[in-house]
Amino acid sequence: MLLLSLLSALILAKLTLAQVGPGVVTGNTAVHDPTICKDSAGKYFIFSTAPGIEIRTSTDRTAWTLVGKVWPNGANWTDEYTGTSNGNIWAPDCYYSNGQFWLYYSASSFGSQKSAIFLAKSTTGLPGSWSHQGMITSTTNNNNYNAIDPNLLVDGGNWYLSLGSWWTGIKLQNVTSSTGKVSGSSVTSIAQRTANGGAIEASVIYKSGSYYYLFTSWDHCCAGTSSDYNIRCATIPPLCNDRPTGGYVDKNGVALTAGGGTLVLGSHGNIVGPGGQDVMTDNDGPILIYHYYTPSGSFLGINRLDFSSGWPVVV
Numbered sequence: 348m349l350l351l352s353l354l355s356a357l358i359l360a361k362l363t364l365a366q367v368g369p370g371v372v373t374g375n376t377a378v379h380d381p382t383i384c385k386d387s388a389g390k391y392f393i394f395s396t397a398p399g400i401e402i403r404t405s406t407d408r409t410a411w412t413l414v415g416k417v418w419p420n421g422a423n424w425t426d427e428y429t430g431t432s433n434g435n436i437w438a439p440d441c442y443y444s445n446g447q448f449w450l451y452y453s454a455s456s457f458g459s460q461k462s463a464i465f466l467a468k469s470t471t472g473l474p475g476s477w478s479h480q481g482m483i484t485s486t487t488n489n490n491n492y493n494a495i496d497p498n499l500l501v502d503g504g505n506w507y508l509s510l511g512s513w514w515t516g517i518k519l520q521n522v523t524s525s526t527g528k529v530s531g532s533s534v535t536s537i538a539q540r541t542a543n544g545g546a547i548e549a550s551v552i553y554k555s556g557s558y559y560y561l562f563t564s565w566d567h568c569c570a571g572t573s574s575d576y577n578i579r580c581a582t583i584p585p586l587c588n589d590r591p592t593g594g595y596v597d598k599n600g601v602a603l604t605a606g607g608g609t610l611v612l613g614s615h616g617n618i619v620g621p622g623g624q625d626v627m628t629d630n631d632g633p634i635l636i637y638h639y640y641t642p643s644g645s646f647l648g649i650n651r652l653d654f655s656s657g658w659p660v661v662v
């Protein structure tokens with residue numbers, strides 16, 4: 348009897364935890380490289396890597412429904428970069444403001460610098476509603492970086508696009524806010540690794556207070572439960588933090604260009620290779636969304652981030 352009630356108390360505690368935990372997601376959560384936006388009605392949208400880019404929606408940020416694709420009829424302008432017909436479109440990044448969704452996404456193939464970043468816009472975010480805004484930037488073998496993994500930073504009136512994967516790392520370009528297109532050809536290097544073949548990608552710049560935080564994914568995605576992807580973070584020191592353009596250091600003061608990068612989330616328990624992240628501000632504060640691997644695929648994780656110590660802590 349005692350054992351039984353103890354057991355049921357334990358089960359109840361676990362259920363209660365599981366139900367209130369911000370990390371709990373249900374429904375169709377088989378995503379890779381998720382990005383999240385919330386429209387003015389409070390509806391959440393996740394866009395993720397797939398042929399045509401998958402769209403999932405939720406009213407509570409917990410239960411997710413796959414509603415279709417950004418490009419239900421394919422996006423043949425990506426074929427020359429994916430090297431196939433209707434191939435995977437990679438790592439989208441969404442921004443929502445004033446009734447308008449902006450969606451950046453990339454097309455390439457593994458290990459290739461023949462890559463491009465494109466922009467789409469929509470007022471509803473739903474399948475079939477998107478208009479093609481053309482190519483934003485591209486790279487070839489002649490560049491020293493790789494034009495994939497876009498992330499838009501809207502910093503007051505100043506818009507920036509960070510991008511890059513492996514090679515010489517993460518770059519930043521200015522963006523014209525009216526068009527969403529990069530302005531000029533100036534490309535600033537903001538992070539580079541020499542360790543592990545230079546395995547850094549999936550940049551996200553998030554502003555908390557007056558600090559710019561640069562989130563990246565290190566090491567290897569896309570190898571199932573052998574993936575050793577992990578989420579890192581660095582910030583700009585107080586004396587030069589009026590611009591997101593560089594000088595990022597980790598918690599120990601090590602420059603991100605010199606191997607620095609504070610671990611935010613690595614493999615733990617059943618969560619293998621978390622990465623491909625996005626960060627968004629919601630009513631309950633900043634949230635981190637990412638994918639992780641299990642033997643049956645890659646799945647969505649959502650946690651709140653606590654910046655009260657000055658550094659993001661997953662809670």
Ligand SMILES: *[C@@H]1O[C@H](CO)[C@@H](O)[C@H](O)[C@H]1NC(C)=O
Pocket residue numbers: 423424
């Ligand atoms: C894509 O498809 C459209 C419609 O069929 C066609 O007009 C266009 O030439 C195609 N573009 C490419 C790059 O294949």
Ligand SMILES: *[C@@H]1O[C@H](CO)[C@@H](O)[C@H](O)[C@H]1NC(C)=O
Pocket residue numbers: 505521531533
């Ligand atoms: C990029 O934008 C910032 C902020 O407006 C500006 O200070 C800087 O000069 C711009 N850089 C280039 C290369 O246009």
